[in-house]
Amino acid sequence: MKFLKSGRTYLWTSVIAVIAAAGFFFATADSSAETIAEVGGTKITKDELYDSLVETYGADTAASLIADKIVEKEAAKEKVKVTDEEIQEELDATIESYGGEEAYTAALESGGMTEEDMKKDIKIYLQTVKLLEPRIEITDEEISTYFDENKETFATSEQVEASHILVGDEEKVNEVAAKLAAGGDFAELAKEYSTDTTSGKNGGELGFFGTGEMAAEFETAAFAMEVGETSDPVKTDYGYHIIKVTDKQEAKEANLKDSTAEIKEALMQEKLSTEYTTWLEEKQEEYDIYNSFE
CATH class of the missing domain: 1.10.4030 (Triger factor/SurA peptide-binding fold)
Incomplete structure (x- = not known):
């Protein structure tokens, strides 16, 4: 084993x-x-x-x-x-x-x-x-030593939790945006439309992510949004995204406790x-x- x-x-x-x-x-x-x-x-x-x-x-x-x-x-x-x-x-x-x-x-x-x-x-x-x-x-001594030697890994950068719907063309993203504006459920539309099948089957959920983890255009939009806000279509090399920010975490310094x-x-x-x-x-x-x- x-x-x-x-x-x-x-x-x-x-x-x-x-x-x-x-x-x-x-x-x-x-x-x-x-x-x-x-x-x-x-x-x-x-x-x-x-x-x-x-x-x-x-x-x-x-x-x-x-x-x-x-x-x-x-x-x-x-x-x-x-x-x-x-x-x-x-x-x-x-x-x-x-x-x-x-x-x-x-x-x-x-x-x-x-x-x-x-x-x-x-x-x-x-x-x-x-x-x-x-x-x-x-x-306790081992815990303290480990913390001192690995302190940078316990610091937390600013994080955003978001979901997205990814489609391949402008016509399709506008169709999805219209359905959302009419009261459509974001998660259900992600399951139906998103070409990102991994997140799509989970309602578009991406979890938390920090800077440098997503496409630059996607990241800029997500970090600028408020919790609960849904974006206009955002274009990246992967296609057109509609982003919904569901939570945010502020940056936090490493803390032993x-x-x-x-x-x-x-x-x-x-x-x-x-x-x-x-x-x-x-x-x-x-x-x-x-x-x-x-």
């Missing part, structure tokens, strides 16, 4: 290629003589593919499966419970970290994984966290990675383990 952090989201991954390969070569073992390719009359069989996959991925796959089994056994022994709600919360955060359902689904497909595979990984990850957290201590929770989370994640290696080595000594790759 590998612990990675993206925003507030913890991403746990066994190497996806290893998982996909493992599933494939075990699934094909019964038809090993079947030809899967041919080069100049020379056949390549599933048996050859299996041998190649085992040689390339076998040791890593076996180590990953052994580690997961140890986690499951220890979780049962320590009566560690992971609820469906906890799994769903992490799954939702993971989808968000990928930039939405589309990108997340594409990532799963490219790795040969299903959502059920992901949920199993999430459960093992959460079991591991619950097993390791009691072994980890984070001191306000940053403590985030720092604890970051330190916890760092220590989990280190502690996991130590804990797993200890547990491997306690179990009778057979691994043909060793």
Whole structure:
């Protein structure tokens, strides 16, 4: 298991290629003589593919499966419970970290994984966290040092929260603007008209953004607007936008008190990675383990 952090989201991954390969070569073992390719009359069989996959991925796959089994056994022994709600919360955060359902689904497909595979990984990850957290201590001194060393990352620039409807031509944007002026619902019109499909299916929501993150014309318009205001059409290289500002946040200097929770989370994640290696080595000594790759 590998612990990675993206925003507030913890991403746990066994190497996806290893998982996909493992599933494939075990699934094909019964038809090993079947030809899967041919080069100049020379056949390549599933048996050859299996041998190649085992040689390339076998040791890593076996180590990953052994580690997961140890986690499951220890979780049962320590009566560690992971609820469906906890799994769903992490799954939702993971989808968000990928930039939405589309990108997340594409990532799963490219790795040969299903959502059920992901949920199993999430459960093992959460079991591991619950097993390791009691072994980890984070001191006030560590928090203060981390803040001093990373102070610039905790400062917040001015932010705007906005939604938009993006269309390709002036005629279409004027049509949308007319419907809004007549009392049309912004979110519903975004779903119907916006060519930005990622935000469009969420009613045009873009979330918060700071300077330098959007096209210059879009950014200038959004930062000049008041909360609740809807813009006239704004042209960028992407097309024509109608922007609705839904919230604003003022710039804020870094503050230790306000940053403590985030720092604890970051330190916890760092220590989990280190502690996991130590804990797993200890547990491997306690179990009778057979691994043909060793």
